[in-house]
Amino acid sequence: MHPALADDLSRLPELLQSARDFAAREMSGLEARPVAHLGRVPDARPLPAEGVGAEGALTSFAERWAPGFSASAGPRYLGFVTGGATPAALTGDWLTSTYDQNATGRGDSLATGLEQETLGWLRELFGLGTDHSGAFVTGATVSNTVGLALAREWVGEHLGVSVSEAGAAALGPVDVLSGSPHSSIAKALSVLGIGRDRLRTVPLLPGGREAVDVARLADALEALDRRPAVVVANAGTVNTVDFDDLRAIAELKERFGFWLHVDAAFGGFAALSPAYAHLTDGLDAADSVCVDLHKWLNVPYDAAVQFTRRPDLQVRVFHNASPYLGLPTDEPDFVHLTPENSRRLRALPAWFSLAAYGREGHREIVERNTALARRLGDGIAGTAGLRLLSPVRLNVVCFTLAGSAGRERVHALGRAVAESGEAFLTPTFYEGTHALRAAFSNWRTTEADTDRVLTALARAVSSVGPSEPSERET
Numbered sequence: 001m002h003p004a005l006a007d008d009l010s011r012l013p014e015l016l017q018s019a020r021d022f023a024a025r026e027m028s029g030l031e032a033r034p035v036a037h038l039g040r041v042p043d044a045r046p047l048p049a050e051g052v053g054a055e056g057a058l059t060s061f062a063e064r065w066a067p068g069f070s071a072s073a074g075p076r077y078l079g080f081v082t083g084g085a086t087p088a089a090l091t092g093d094w095l096t097s098t099y100d101q102n103a104t105g106r107g108d109s110l111a112t113g114l115e116q117e118t119l120g121w122l123r124e125l126f127g128l129g130t131d132h133s134g135a136f137v138t139g140a141t142v143s144n145t146v147g148l149a150l151a152r153e154w155v156g157e158h159l160g161v162s163v164s165e166a167g168a169a170a171l172g173p174v175d176v177l178s179g180s181p182h183s184s185i186a187k188a189l190s191v192l193g194i195g196r197d198r199l200r201t202v203p204l205l206p207g208g209r210e211a212v213d214v215a216r217l218a219d220a221l222e223a224l225d226r227r228p229a230v231v232v233a234n235a236g237t238v239n240t241v242d243f244d245d246l247r248a249i250a251e252l253k254e255r256f257g258f259w260l261h262v263d264a265a266f267g268g269f270a271a272l273s274p275a276y277a278h279l280t281d282g283l284d285a286a287d288s289v290c291v292d293l294h295k296w297l298n299v300p301y302d303a304a305v306q307f308t309r310r311p312d313l314q315v316r317v318f319h320n321a322s323p324y325l326g327l328p329t330d331e332p333d334f335v336h337l338t339p340e341n342s343r344r345l346r347a348l349p350a351w352f353s354l355a356a357y358g359r360e361g362h363r364e365i366v367e368r369n370t371a372l373a374r375r376l377g378d379g380i381a382g383t384a385g386l387r388l389l390s391p392v393r394l395n396v397v398c399f400t401l402a403g404s405a406g407r408e409r410v411h412a413l414g415r416a417v418a419e420s421g422e423a424f425l426t427p428t429f430y431e432g433t434h435a436l437r438a439a440f441s442n443w444r445t446t447e448a449d450t451d452r453v454l455t456a457l458a459r460a461v462s463s464v465g466p467s468e469p470s471e472r473e474t
């Protein structure tokens with residue numbers, strides 16, 4: 001054994017203590033450190049021939065890299081939709097690495113049984129029936145990709161083609177319809193050989209809504225003249241957290257043949273609150289469902305779930321037949337259900353958080369985050385120089401500069417907030433306007449944090465300066 005490795009082995013408990021102490025210091029400093037870092041990346045160093053041991057590596061990391069890491073796990077990082085990690089989730093994540101299980105299937109460990117138990121809990125949390133089976137994947141993009149892979153196989157089944165055997169080309173063009181699809185849907189269609197161009201957007205409801213107009217969707221399906229199609233319904237859009245009417249869309253299945261995939265990446269968490277659960281009515285009727293967990297469940301990256309009513313199609317697409325793994329049985333192992341073969345036990349952090357805080361603890365996070373989003377929305381509406389672009393429907397505040405809000409000024413506003421170290425927001429484009437989004441999904445965000453974000457924004461508005469009538473904006 002290499003001496004550095006042998007030395008580390010002999011001091012493993014002390015090393016873990018050092019890592020624990022370092023992590024605890026970083027966590028307690030999370031609120032004080034700048035939320036974002038826009039500085040220079042340190043110069044790359046050559047590959048060490050002789051290593052410095054784990055303690056030396058920790059010292060080097062602490063000096064060279066840690067100071068430049070963002071406080072994305074903290075309470076005022078409101079970019080994208082970014083959760084943190086609850087204390088229990090973090091505990092589960094450490095133990096995931098400690099046990100280092102390969103959660104492909106049974107045979108040597110009960111770990112996949114824990115994944116099944118966790119999937120059952122999540123199914124209940126999101127109001128899905130037992131006809132839905134699921135699996136953990138790395139994120140909503142992969143969850144959407146798996147759901148659409150099943151959709152592709154289903155379309156094949158209706159046309160008498162086995163896509164998993166004959167390839168996507170055997171299908172011919174596939175129609176994919178959606179109102180406000182997330183960008184990852186197009187990526188998934190590219191990966192699956194369906195093609196980005198096959199994604200056709202259906203008109204939305206009037207009045208600044210991002211929800212699909214179901215009557216127009218019915219017209220589009222009618223025009224397909226009985227060709228099997230794929231509908232991607234959206235439960236929580238990223239700009240204004242609008243929800244398609246899932247029940248009305250599901251009812252169209254009686255008239256038209258289509259696979260219904262629902263992207264409920266973070267909107268699925270509306271189901272946890274009696275005040276918002278109606279937004280997810282009809283989710284259970286979907287053929288496949290995507291929910292992210294590293295967003296509003298507040299488990300560390302990377303984790304999401306996919307659910308489906310057709311595990312048989314899933315086995316057709318993803319089975320991995322090999323002499324040593326054998327063919328899938330009635331209860332197929334995860335190796336036959338997911339894009340990965342070897343897989344991390346991603347369920348453990350989710351299991352820990354659900355065991356620790358239960359449905360009520362996670363409901364409280366959802367309700368507090370939505371109340372804070374409303375608070376920031378009200379604050380922005382009352383701040384000179386800022387303009388709310390949409391009512392705050394759930395946990396995202398979409399707003400822009402009053403007056404001329406061209407790309408440059410809006411992005412400068414976002415940069416000024418980031419440079420203040422107080423908060424981090426990400427830009428978007430909504431209703432023909434450059435805008436910023438503040439997305440609340442972190443378990444530790446408070447009213448005081450929200451007020452700090454508003455103060456930072458108000459200060460940043462004055463730094464961006466008034467718009468010039470002559471200013472040319474693009």
Ligand SMILES: *Cc1c(COP(=O)(O)O)cnc(C)c1O
Nearest residue numbers: 139140141142182184263265292
């Ligand atoms: C975040 C998000 C995705 C993609 O999720 P990743 O975890 O980044 O892969 C897909 N759909 C929606 C609606 C999202 O918010």
